[in-house]
Each structure stands twice: as structure tokens, then as C-alpha cells.
Amino acid sequence: MTQDTIFALSSGAVPAGVAVIRLSGPKARFVMNKLIDKEPKPRFAALRYLSDPDSGDIIDQALVIVFPDTKSFTGEEAVEFHLHGGRAVVKAMLEILGRFEGCRLAEAGEFTRRAFENGKYDLTAVEGLADLIQAETENQRKQAIRQASGAHKSVIDGWREILLQARSMIEAELDFSDEEDIPGxxxxxxxxxxxxxxxxxxRHLSKADHGERLRNGLTVVLAGHPNAGKSSLLNWFAKRDVAIVTEEAGTTRDLLELHLDIEGYPVTMIDTAGLRESDNVVEREGIRRALEKSENADLLIEVVDGTHPEERVELSSHARRMVLFNKQDRIDSDPFHANGKGDDKEMVFSASVKTGKGMDFLYDSFVKQIESLFDGAEDVLITRERHRKYLLSCVDNVNNSLIYTESPIEIRSEFLRQAGDELGKITGRIDVEEMLGVIFSQFCVGK
Known part of the structure; x- marks a missing residue:
């Protein structure tokens, strides 16, 4: 069965300065030659008039690039048209391409899926491309480009090679057990x-949380009693008014999320409802959500009204905690001279969000906490739960091959085969068809 030739707008939304339409498949070069008068040299941009093959009307003057299958992104013949980014131009071009038999609009991620199926990328590199497109911070970009460039594949292939060598030596012992230089x-x-x-x-599994956290973002939850200053602190980090601040207790009743770039690291800061007893149904639901978010946070900032320092909140969470005694501008003397002191689970600070007193020190300490939670994340192999799952299974099988010393050597070799298969599922060497739709659906149409 002949594969369709697919096309799509691969650049940003129009109108724009330039619009790139990508065409890939067995008819790519044929279609291109129906639209222009002279074929450009492979991989060289050429300025050409694009004409409607039916009416002869000129659509646009564009740069045209043709890629042979061995040199294209998808691993099959491909063409790019760099047009002026007007809506009418793009609409006309897409309509003309759709008239060719065997040509159709690409589905989300279909160009990248073809690149994977044609051996241009393994599955970890494909995931890196998806993360690169979605990267919002500098460190997310670094992590994604490392994965997309094949760094993860090379490590996993190295591990798989060790398993294959081990199995080959076991086979040698089985086949040549009578030879003196083989046993042992x-x-x-x-x-x-x-x-x-x-x-x-x-060792890589021990830092799995760091890699996944960098890809997905770290969650920081602001918790405390009503009117302690949580919403004011959120606004301080945002440098704008994103939360309503009033003297009335219970103003914040739902979760308010703020996405931040903290020194290149992605952070989602969540303002929560004040924790107190309440008869209001809406406020009680907000408090329930606040407790739930606090339990699952990576870092907690408990905000306490410094004029009532004894009013702390009880929170069930394993997260590190920073305790901010706020409103120090309302206190004659600062009772918390030892700013930042505490144990590994809790650090205590005093400041005034309103006047800014002590906030620089709080921020510097906050950044250090963020950096420690992301420590080494750019180089961590595991960025998704599926990576963790297969590596854990691989370790279990390798461990079984090591501990079952009384078992026949064939059984121990079978454990090693299963371990290698688990690694193959990460890169896509072993059938992972049920996951491919999910992975490629993360891409936009045109990629």
C-alpha cells in the first residue's frame, strides 16, 4: 500500500512574516514540480513563483527547498515552501495541495512519527523534541536538547550492549562447555x-524525581491562616496583581496558580485558601483543595501573621518547608534575628511583604531551595514516568540474574533477555505501539 504524502503549515499561526508549509511523502517532488517552473538543487533554497496548476494563477513568490529522503527530517522525500505569511496565501496553498491525489493534511505529530518509523530518531529523541517545543525556561531547553540530540539513547544502548555481551558469553559457555578455556x-x-x-x-533512578520535576515544573504551595499574606506574597513573586488582596478573611477560596521562571527553572506557585474552620460550603471546598495541594507539594511556604506568631497551621506534607513570619513592619522589634535558621525540613524567616524588608534574603534562600530540588536535573536520564517504569523493571531482571545463583544458567540468561527488552521499550526498539499515539499527540500539526 502506497503511503500518503502529507502536508501542513509547520510555522506559527498566520498572519506572520513567513509561513512554512512542509510536504513529505512519495509525491512531494512531483507536487512541487507541478507548482514551479524549475526544480531547485537538493537542499538549496531557490526563489520561485508558485502557480495554481489548474488555473495558472500565481499564488506567491516563495523560497522552495527540496530534501532527498536520506537528508530530510522524516526520512522520506520532503519539500518546504517558505511563503509570505498572509492568511489568504496560506489558505490558497493548502487548498491546492489538498487537490492532488494521494495528498492529505498531516495529523498531529505525523511528520515526527514518520521520522521515528524511518529510523531518523529513537523514541527518547522524539520525546526530547516534544519537550523542546514546549520548553519555557532555559534549563528545560537544555534538558530537552540533550535528549533530542541522542544523549539518552547512547547511554541506554550502552547498557543494552552490556546485556547482549553477557548473554553471548552465556551462550558460549553452553555451546562449548567441553572446552577448558570456557567454564568459569x-x-x-x-x-x-x-x-x-x-x-x-x-544511580540514575535515584535522581528520577529531579529529571521529571524539571520537565513538568516544581510545585510550590503557599499555605497558612487567612490574612497572613499569602496572596500578597504571590503578587510579590509575580511583580503584578494576580491575586485579590483585602483585609477580609477568606478572600481566596480557590487555588490560584502562577507559572514562574526562577533562575531558569520552571516553578508553579499556588496560592491557597486560608486554613480555618468555616461553615461556608465554597470556602470549605477551597480549604480541602489547599490541604490536598500542600500534601503533594515539592516545597511549602507557610505564611504566618507575624503579629500572632503562635498561630501556626498543621499540614500533612513531606515537602521541605519555609516559614515566613510576615508583617514585620507592624512589630516594633524583629523577634526573628536568626533568619533562615532551622533544620533540613523547615527554615524560618521574618519579613514584610508590604515594605519589602527581609524579602531579598527570603528570595535568595528560596532560589537555593529550588536549585537543590533540581540538582543535576539537566543530566538526568529519566524525564518521564515510563522511563522510570522500564528501568525499574530492567533492574529487577538484572538483580534476579545475580541472586538466583543456584538456578540453571539458561534461566539467568532469560532474566538478562527480559532486562534488555525493558531498555528497548524506552528507545522504541521493542514494540510500544500502545504508547505511540499518546506520545505523538503531544506535537502540533506540522511537526
Whole structure:
């Protein structure tokens, strides 16, 4: 069955200075030659008039680039048209392309899926491309470009090669068990290497949270009693009024999220309802949500009214906690001289969000907390839950091959085969068809 030739607008929304329409598939070059009078040299941009093949009307003057299948993004013949980015121009071009038999509009992520199916990218690189498109901070960009460039694949392929070598030596022992120089080679060479492999994978798993956190963003929850200054603190971080601030208790009744770029790291800061007993149904629901978010936070900032420092809140959370005694401008003396002191789970600060007193120190300490929670995240192999899942399964199988020393060598080899298959699922070497639709749906049409 002949594959369709697909096309789509691959640049941003029109109107724009330039609109790029991508065409990929067996008819790409044929369609291009129906629209222009002279074919450009492969991979060289050429200025050409585009004409409607039916009416002869000129659509636009554009740059045209043709890519042979070995040099294209998708791994098949492809053409790009760089047109003027007017709505009418783009609409006319897409309408003409759709008239060609065997040509259709691409689905979301279909260009990238073809690149994967044609061996141009493995699945980790595909995920890196998706993350690169969605990256909002500098460190997210660094993590995504590293993954998209194949750094993750090279590590995983290295691990898989160790497993394959181990199995090949086991096969050698089985096939040549009568030879004097074969028995004993397995225990002397293979098992120590597999222990090192297991330790290496476990080292990456130990920092899995850091990689996933960088990709998805870190969650910081502001919690405390009503009127302690949580919404004022949110506005201070935003440098604008995103939350309503009044003297009336219970003003904030729902969650208010603010997405921040903190020194290159993605942070979602959540303002929550003040924690207190309430008969109001809406406020009680807001309090329930506040407690739920606090329980699942990466970092908690408990805001306390400094004029009533004894009024702390009880929160069930394993997150690190920064405690801010706010409203120090209303107190004659500062009772918290030891700013930032505390233990590993809680650091105490005093400041005035209103006047800014002590806020610089709070922010510097906040940044240090963020950096520690992201420590080494750019180089972490695991950026998705599926990576963690397959690596855990791989480690379990390698461990089984190591501990079942009394089992037949064939059984231990089978554990190693299963471990290699788990690694293959990460890169897409092993069938992962059920996940492909989810992965490629993250892309926009045209990518």
C-alpha cells in the first residue's frame, strides 16, 4: 500500500512574516514540480513563483527547498515552501495541495512519527523534541536538547550492549562447555559487570524525581491562616496583581496558580485558601483543595501573621518547608534575628511583604531551595514516568540474574533477555505501539 504524502503549515499561526508549509511523502517532488517552473538543487533554497496548476494563477513568490529522503527530517522525500505569511496565501496553498491525489493534511505529530518509523530518531529523541517545543525556561531547553540530540539513547544502548555481551558469553559457555578455556569465564567477567550495570541504573533512578520535576515544573504551595499574606506574597513573586488582596478573611477560596521562571527553572506557585474552620460550603471546598495541594507539594511556604506568631497551621506534607513570619513592619522589634535558621525540613524567616524588608534574603534562600530540588536535573536520564517504569523493571531482571545463583544458567540468561527488552521499550526498539499515539499527540500539526 502506497503511503500518503502529507502536508501542513509547520510555522506559527498566520498572519506572520513567513509561513512554512512542509510536504513529505512519495509525491512531494512531483507536487512541487507541478507548482514551479524549475526544480531547485537538493537542499538549496531557490526563489520561485508558485502557480495554481489548474488555473495558472500565481499564488506567491516563495523560497522552495527540496530534501532527498536520506537528508530530510522524516526520512522520506520532503519539500518546504517558505511563503509570505498572509492568511489568504496560506489558505490558497493548502487548498491546492489538498487537490492532488494521494495528498492529505498531516495529523498531529505525523511528520515526527514518520521520522521515528524511518529510523531518523529513537523514541527518547522524539520525546526530547516534544519537550523542546514546549520548553519555557532555559534549563528545560537544555534538558530537552540533550535528549533530542541522542544523549539518552547512547547511554541506554550502552547498557543494552552490556546485556547482549553477557548473554553471548552465556551462550558460549553452553555451546562449548567441553572446552577448558570456557567454564568459569562467566563468573569471572560477566557477573561483576552486571553488578556495575545495576548500580549505574540505580544511580540514575535515584535522581528520577529531579529529571521529571524539571520537565513538568516544581510545585510550590503557599499555605497558612487567612490574612497572613499569602496572596500578597504571590503578587510579590509575580511583580503584578494576580491575586485579590483585602483585609477580609477568606478572600481566596480557590487555588490560584502562577507559572514562574526562577533562575531558569520552571516553578508553579499556588496560592491557597486560608486554613480555618468555616461553615461556608465554597470556602470549605477551597480549604480541602489547599490541604490536598500542600500534601503533594515539592516545597511549602507557610505564611504566618507575624503579629500572632503562635498561630501556626498543621499540614500533612513531606515537602521541605519555609516559614515566613510576615508583617514585620507592624512589630516594633524583629523577634526573628536568626533568619533562615532551622533544620533540613523547615527554615524560618521574618519579613514584610508590604515594605519589602527581609524579602531579598527570603528570595535568595528560596532560589537555593529550588536549585537543590533540581540538582543535576539537566543530566538526568529519566524525564518521564515510563522511563522510570522500564528501568525499574530492567533492574529487577538484572538483580534476579545475580541472586538466583543456584538456578540453571539458561534461566539467568532469560532474566538478562527480559532486562534488555525493558531498555528497548524506552528507545522504541521493542514494540510500544500502545504508547505511540499518546506520545505523538503531544506535537502540533506540522511537526
Amino acid at each position: 569465564a562467566i563468573s569471572d567477567v560477566i557477573w561483576p559487570k552486571l553488578r556495575e550495570l545495576k548500580a549505574d541504573i540505580e
